[in-house]
Amino acid sequence: MRETVEGRNGEMMMGKYTDILKRKKPDRTNEDDPVEALLAARLRERLRAVEQKNGKGSRHHIASNMPGIKGDGKHDDTSGIQSLLDEAKKKTNGISLYFPAGIYKLTATLMIHEGTRIECHPKAVFHKVHHRGMLKNIEKNSSDNGYEGNGNITIIGGVWDNNGHRYLGGTSFVFGHAKNLVFRDLTIKDVSPGHGMEINSSCNVVIDGCKFIGMAPKKRKLYSEAVQLDLMKSNGVFPWKKSHFDHTPCQDVMITNCYFGPSERLGSWGRAVGSHSATADRWHKRIIIANNIISATLQWGIRAYSWKDVTITDNIFDGCGAGLSIDPNYYGKNEVDSEDMFGNQTNDSNQVKRVTIQGNHFIKPGTHGSVMSITGDKRHDMLEVSITGNTIEGSASTNAIFLAHVAQSSLADNIIVGAGKGIKLTATTMVNVTGNIIQSITETGIEAFTGNRDLTIANNALSHVGGHGIWITGNDTTNISNNRLTGIGADFESENQGIRVTSSCNRISIIGNIFSNREPGFQMSCAIYTAACTSNALAIGNNAAGIGLELCEGMSASGNIE
Numbered sequence: 227m228r229e230t231v232e233g234r235n236g237e238m239m240m241g242k243y244t245d246i247l248k249r250k251k252p253d254r255t256n257e258d259d260p261v262e263a264l265l266a267a268r269l270r271e272r273l274r275a276v277e278q279k280n281g282k283g284s285r286h287h288i289a290s291n292m293p294g295i296k297g298d299g300k301h302d303d304t305s306g307i308q309s310l311l312d313e314a315k316k317k318t319n320g321i322s323l324y325f326p327a328g329i330y331k332l333t334a335t336l337m338i339h340e341g342t343r344i345e346c347h348p349k350a351v352f353h354k355v356h357h358r359g360m361l362k363n364i365e366k367n368s369s370d371n372g373y374e375g376n377g378n379i380t381i382i383g384g385v386w387d388n389n390g391h392r393y394l395g396g397t398s399f400v401f402g403h404a405k406n407l408v409f410r411d412l413t414i415k416d417v418s419p420g421h422g423m424e425i426n427s428s429c430n431v432v433i434d435g436c437k438f439i440g441m442a443p444k445k446r447k448l449y450s451e452a453v454q455l456d457l458m459k460s461n462g463v464f465p466w467k468k469s470h471f472d473h474t475p476c477q478d479v480m481i482t483n484c485y486f487g488p489s490e491r492l493g494s495w496g497r498a499v500g501s502h503s504a505t506a507d508r509w510h511k512r513i514i515i516a517n518n519i520i521s522a523t524l525q526w527g528i529r530a531y532s533w534k535d536v537t538i539t540d541n542i543f544d545g546c547g548a549g550l551s552i553d554p555n556y557y558g559k560n561e562v563d564s565e566d567m568f569g570n571q572t573n574d575s576n577q578v579k580r581v582t583i584q585g586n587h588f589i590k591p592g593t594h595g596s597v598m599s600i601t602g603d604k605r606h607d608m609l610e611v612s613i614t615g616n617t618i619e620g621s622a623s624t625n626a627i628f629l630a631h632v633a634q635s636s637l638a639d640n641i642i643v644g645a646g647k648g649i650k651l652t653a654t655t656m657v658n659v660t661g662n663i664i665q666s667i668t669e670t671g672i673e674a675f676t677g678n679r680d681l682t683i684a685n686n687a688l689s690h691v692g693g694h695g696i697w698i699t700g701n702d703t704t705n706i707s708n709n710r711l712t713g714i715g716a717d718f719e720s721e722n723q724g725i726r727v728t729s730s731c732n733r734i735s736i737i738g739n740i741f742s743n744r745e746p747g748f749q750m751s752c753a754i755y756t757a758a759c760t761s762n763a764l765a766i767g768n769n770a771a772g773i774g775l776e777l778c779e780g781m782s783a784s785g786n787i788e
Contacts, residue, residue, distance in 0.1 A: 285317045289325045297328025299353065304333045314339040325350040325384060336361050340376045346384030346412070354388050354395070359420075361386070362400040362466060369470045373429045375403030382410045390418025390442045391491050400466050402426040402458060403474065411435045414452075415489050418442035421451055422495075427458040427474035433481045440489025443496060448524050450496040452486050455479060455510050455533075456503060463503045473567040476510045487521030494522035500529030504555030504563040506572040509534045516540055525594050526551050532563075532576045540585040547594030548623060549586075552611075554578050554603055577606035583613045590620040597621050597645070602631030607655060611635035621645040626664075629654055638662065648688070653677040662686045669693040671714070676700045684708050690745060692716040699729040707737040711753075713745025721751040724773070727760050734763040741770045752776045753788075 287310060289295050294306025307330065314321045320341020327349035335358045338344075354360050363376040379401075388398050397420040401407060407428055413436065414422040422438040425431055438452035457475040458464055464471070486498035498520040501510060510533045518541045520527040527543040528550040530536050536552065543549050554575040557564035564572050583598065591597045597618050602608035611632055618626045618641070626645035627637065633655040641663045642648045648664040651657065651674040664671045664686065671688040672695070674681055681704045688695045688711045695711040698704055706725055715722030724741045727734055734756070741753040753770030756763060756778045764782035765775065771787045 285319060286322045289323055290328065297330050299329030299331060301331060302333050303330045308336055311336060311338055311342060314342045329353050331355060332360065335359050338363050338379060341378045343380040345382045348383055351385045351387055354393060357393050358395045359400055360388060360398045363404055364402045364466060366466065366468055368467055370403035371470060371472045372474055373403060373405040377404035378406045380408040381412060383412055385413045385415065387415050388417045390416035390440065394418055396420030397424045399423040401428055402464060404428040405430050407431045409433045409436055413437040416440040416492050419444045419447045419450055421454045423453045424456060425453065425476055426456040426464055429477045431479040434483050436484045438484065438486045440492035441495045442492050443524065448496045449502060451500045452495045453481060453499045455501050457505060457508055459503055459505055473505045473508055475508045478512045480514045481518065482516045484518045496524045497526045497529050498523055500526060501531040504532035506564050506566040506574060507576065509576055511535045520546060523547055531555065534578050534580055536581045538583045538586065543588045543591065545590050547592045549588045549591050549597040551595060551599045552578065552581055553601055554606065557605065575603050575605045578602065579609035581611045584615050586616045588618045591623060593622050596623055596625035596628035598627045600629050600632055607631050607633035609634050613637045613640065615639050617641045618645065619643045625650045632657060647673055651678055654681065656680045658682045660684045664688045665690050667691045670697050672696045674698040674701055679703055689713045690748060694722050694726045695724040697726040698731055701731045703733040705735045709739045712742040713748035714750045716748055723755040724750045724753040727756040730759045732761045734760060736765040736768060738767045741773050743773055756781055
């Protein structure tokens with residue numbers, strides 16, 4: 227790539243990147259990408275200068291200069307790299323390594339120690355040819371607790387190829403009992419089967435700009451996450467350790483600017499990010515997942531299981547089995563996830579709270595579950611959930627957004643185009659459903675069934691809805707106001723209504739809604755229908771011109787246009 231600018235005398239001058247490369251004369255590895263070549267050359271020069279200054283005792287090393295490491299794709303580099311990694315145990319401040327472009331053959335799992343920094347050229351490929359993982363920070367006989375294991379580790383760049391089409395081995399990177407972990411701009415590919423990264427019992431973790439591509443699933447592991455957040459629960463949960471399971475969870479984790487999807491050899495992951503084990507009174511907390519692209523996962527794109535203080539923003543979910551699921555841990559008599567750290571059965575769940583889901587885009591999600599499933603349980607409502615400014619289009623699942631056992635929460639300004647049902651709520655309390663745009667829905671636009679209390683459904687716009695526009699049943703204290711319903715009811719043989727109230731609803735206010743039958747192929751049988759069992763209800767100032775109302779006896783009504 228060449229960039230040119232016009233010189234003062236009309237002559238063409240070399241662009242800035244090409245000109246700098248010419249002066250520096252780097253060892254170029256990619257003739258089509260001068261910026262990449264320049265950065266790699268500068269890094270090599272810096273590390274060489276540090277080595278020369280500090281001599282043999284330096285904590286800075288260029289891997290290809292070390293005995294036993296060739297990077298030619300033929301020589302077994304495992305023992306040479308491991309010897310270099312073990313140098314970290316001898317250095318007070320750890321070590322800094324640079325791997326130039328090359329293919330580094332690995333025949334065993336590498337052990338990484340406290341205070342290690344690894345930088346890799348973008349074309350440094352670590353080629354696994356064995357049936358185990360690639361990298362771990364924890365020994366089998368470890369007695370580490372809390373976040374006091376091998377930490378302060380940074381890994382930047384490189385392609386970590388697990389060759390899952392040929393070798394088994396499960397999880398690629400295994401990290402437990404650590405703090406201050408940074409992973410940037412690296413690629414983990416072709417895992418079979420298992421996780422790209424197991425981040426267990428760790429805090430202050432950054433995963434940024436990474437690619438997780440390719441997994442060979444097995445029938446019993448279709449749920450496998452590219453990045454799994456887990457706690458140190460047991461050998462069954464963390465098989466890389468024999469004992470000393472202290473149930474430490476993860477906290478302060480940022481997963482940003484990453485790509486999750488298929489590779490040229492294998493398909494996508496079961497899930498991009500998630501968890502599937504828990505302990506009573508333990509949460510993964512302060513988790514941020516932002517600006518990622520998640521493509522074609524078999525199940526959920528993100529599954530937050532017993533997490534709290536969660537932020538999921540500005541991600542793209544493209545063709546995933548489902549979008550995201552936020553859940554407390556399972557509980558019950560024989561459920562290990564509701565046992566406490568001593569093995570006592572609590573028969574209780576961990577209450578989830580403070581969840582923000584904002585600005586995400588879901589494209590053609592599949593049928594694994596609702597596009598967004600946000601559920602507490604009968605033990606505890608999920609609290610303080612904000613679902614704002616998300617877009618869902620072309621969903622094959624039944625519900626675009628499903629909330630159950632959720633309280634003190636808001637669902638606002640989302641756009642839903644295409645789904646079986648738009649929004650469904652069950653057993654929610656003090657939830658505001660406001661300002662959403664819902665279009666091209668096969669069944670009901672907004673459905674609030676069974677046990678919802680103190681619910682507001684206001685300022686939503688619904689159009690081209692095949693069933694009822696808004697349908698509430700079995701609710702207590704619901705305000706339905708200032709909604710616009712245009713083109714409701716595609717099946718003329720059914721009596722579809724704009725707003726439908728059934729099954730002993732109490733204290734219902736229907737105010738200032740506007741209805742229209744102007745869309746060809748859609749026609750409401752009536753704008754508002756309230757069943758005879760509805761009590762303490764009113765309908766005021768609704769505009770249903772030419773459509774009509776069917777209000778039960780005793781309902782207070784005034785100022786409506788029929």
